[in-house]
Amino acid sequence: xxxxxxxxxxxxxxxxxxxxxxxxxxxxxxxxxxxxxxxxxxxxxxxxxxxxxxxxxxxxxxxxxxxxxxxxxxxxxxxxxxxxxxxxxxxxxxxxxxxxxxxxxxxxxxxxxxxxxxxxxxxxxxxxxxxxxxxxxxxxxxxxxxxxxxxxxxxxxxxxxxxxxxxxxxxxxxxxxxxxxxxxxxxxxxxxxxxxxxxxxxxxxxxxxxxxxxxxxxxxxxxxxxxxxxxxxxxxxxxxxxxxxxxxxxxxxxxxxxxxxxxxxxxxxxxxxxxxxxxxxxxxxxxxxxxxxxxxxxxxxxxxxxxxxxxxxxxxxxxxxxxxxxxxxxxxxxxxxx
Numbered sequence: 272x273x274x275x276x277x278x279x280x281x282x283x284x285x286x287x288x289x290x291x292x293x294x295x296x297x298x299x300x301x302x303x304x305x306x307x308x309x310x311x312x313x314x315x316x317x318x319x320x321x322x323x324x325x326x327x328x329x330x331x332x333x334x335x336x337x338x339x340x341x342x343x344x345x346x347x348x349x350x351x352x353x354x355x356x357x358x359x360x361x362x363x364x365x366x367x368x369x370x371x372x373x374x375x376x377x378x379x380x381x382x383x384x385x386x387x388x389x390x391x392x393x394x395x396x397x398x399x400x401x402x403x404x405x406x407x408x409x410x411x412x413x414x415x416x417x418x419x420x421x422x423x424x425x426x427x428x429x430x431x432x433x434x435x436x437x438x439x440x441x442x443x444x445x446x447x448x449x450x451x452x453x454x455x456x457x458x459x460x461x462x463x464x465x466x467x468x469x470x471x472x473x474x475x476x477x478x479x480x481x482x483x484x485x486x487x488x489x490x491x492x493x494x495x496x497x498x499x500x501x502x503x504x505x506x507x508x509x510x511x512x513x514x515x516x517x518x519x520x521x522x523x524x525x526x527x528x529x530x531x532x533x534x535x536x537x538x539x540x541x542x543x544x545x546x547x548x549x550x551x552x553x554x555x556x557x558x559x560x561x562x563x564x565x566x567x568x569x570x571x572x573x574x575x576x577x578x579x580x581x582x583x584x585x586x587x588x589x590x591x592x593x594x595x596x597x598x599x600x601x602x603x604x605x606x607x608x609x
Contacts, residue, residue, distance in 0.1 A: 311340065311564050314367035315350040316360070316377045316386060318399075319512050324352075324378070330550035331376070334557025353382070355513045360385035368393060374560050377421075380406050380456040381509050387419060394569045395419045396559045398552045401426030401457040401507060403574055412574040420569040422555055424547050425576060426507040426532060427460045431468030433545050434504055436582065437530035438472050440543060440600055441502045448495035448503040449479045450518075450529070455508030465504060476504075484510060488517055492525045502528040505536070507546075515539045523591045534583040537608060542588045543600075547577035581605045 315331075317324050328350070332342070340346040349370055351363040364385040367375060375395045377386045383397040387408070395418055400408065403423050409415035412423075438444060449465065451458050462479065469476045478498050480491040495503055505511065505518065512535075519540035522529045531537065531544040555578055562572060582600075585608045589596050601607065 310345055310347055311374075312347045312349065312370065312372040313560060314370060314372035314375045315348055316364055316367060316375065316382050317350065317352045318355070318357070318379045318382055318509055319352065320354045321350070321352050323512060327550045327553040331553040331557055334554035335560065338557060338561045340561070355510065357381050357509060361388065364389040374563050376556060376560060379509050380408065383408055383419065383421075387417075391418060393418065394563045395421070396556050396563070396569070397421030398556050399424050399549065402428075402460055405460055406456045409574060414570065415572070415574055416570045418569050420572040420574055421559060422552050422575050422577060424507070424549075424552060426546070427457055427464055429532070429546055429580075430461045430464040430504075430506070433530050433532065434465050434468045434474075435472060436543065436545055436600070437502055437504060437528070438474060439597060440530075440594065441528050442597075444474060444501035444528075446475045446477055446498065446500045448491075448498065448500035448527075449476055449506065450482045450491055450495075450503055451479060451506040452483050452508035452510055453481055454483060455506070455510075458506060458508060461506045465506075482510075482514070485514060485517055488514060488521055492521045492527060495527055496525050500527070502530070505529055505531045507532045511536075515541070519588070523588065526592055528592050528594060534581050534606075537583045537585045537588075540588055541585060542592060542594075543582070543584050545582045546580065548579040548581055551579035552577055583608065 335346060342348060349367065349372065351367055353359045353363060360382055368389045372393060375386050375393055377383045377395055377397050378399045380400050383395065383400060386395050398421055400421060400423055403409050404411060408419055465476055478494055480494055482488060482491050515536050516539050528542050531541045532546040533549055534544050535549065537544045559572060563569060582604050583606045584596060584600060584604045586596065587609065
């Protein structure tokens with residue numbers, strides 16, 4: 272009986288030890304499962320309409336999916352679209368903040384400023400922002416500080432390169448008009464960059480024409496042609512997206528070659544564009560959101576430059592404008608739309 276008692280004790284101890292080992296092994300798995308079950312909420316504030324930014328927003332969604340976030344399981348995206356009405360930004364930003372998201376994902380300088388005014392604690396990740404230091408969003412790129420970080424679209428830095436490519440497309444151009452919204456936060460910085468490039472290229476930037484809305488477009492093109500401009504440079508601003516189609520049509524009507532900042536301008540009939548890929552920026556932003564959801568602080572995440580740049584040419588637009596695309600441009604183009 273004593274022997275049987277000792278065996279029973281040993282058996283009990285063995286079972287307890289096995290149970291302890293199981294608990295030790297299961298604990299991390301249970302903790303991981305608990306983390307996986309958490310639903311993260313990301314608020315998205317956009318300048319344009321849902322249809323206009325659908326490809327870029329899809330790229331962000333794809334980036335989040337590749338990082339393990341599945342909408343309806345562990346991710347909730349709550350979007351608000353200003354639809355080009357920039358006075359709506361403050362109320363939309365406040366509306367998103369009241370939902371208490373884990374991260375705010377915001378487009379453009381105007382949108383980021385509205386988000387920053389609405390919260391000093393919720394992390395903010397921005398895209399499509401030109402010169403975030405120059406416009407006062409962050410003190411420096413390496414250590415942004417505060418609750419804001421993201422991706423600069425390098426709109427200011429690339430202005431001179433766009434002018435150089437436009438001059439190469441239209442070699443005879445000695446006077447180049449500028450289409451700009453003076454209310455855009457980076458308007459003056461873009462013009463300074465373009466003027467520096469113009470001096471090097473030996474061209475005159477004139478006239479500088481104000482385009483705030485669709486009502487300004489026709490008059491701007493007429494003024495450019497009257498002044499003797501042989502081409503035009505379209506600056507980046509928060510209203511340009513909504514004017515893409517009209518701008519491309521008027522460029523053909525007035526036979527004025529225009530250089531644009533983004534390939535989306537060329538997709539709707541514009542002549543040429545050089546700039547950072549907007550969908551690639553949105554997908555890149557998913558990495559920032561992921562790091563913040565895993566505990567990183569925006570203040571410790573350096574602002575990044577875009578990873579993809581594109582030179583896109585529209586051959587049909589060139590033909591309508593009576594232009595022959597130089598071989599040097601064709602060789603460097605990432606895509607030629609026939």
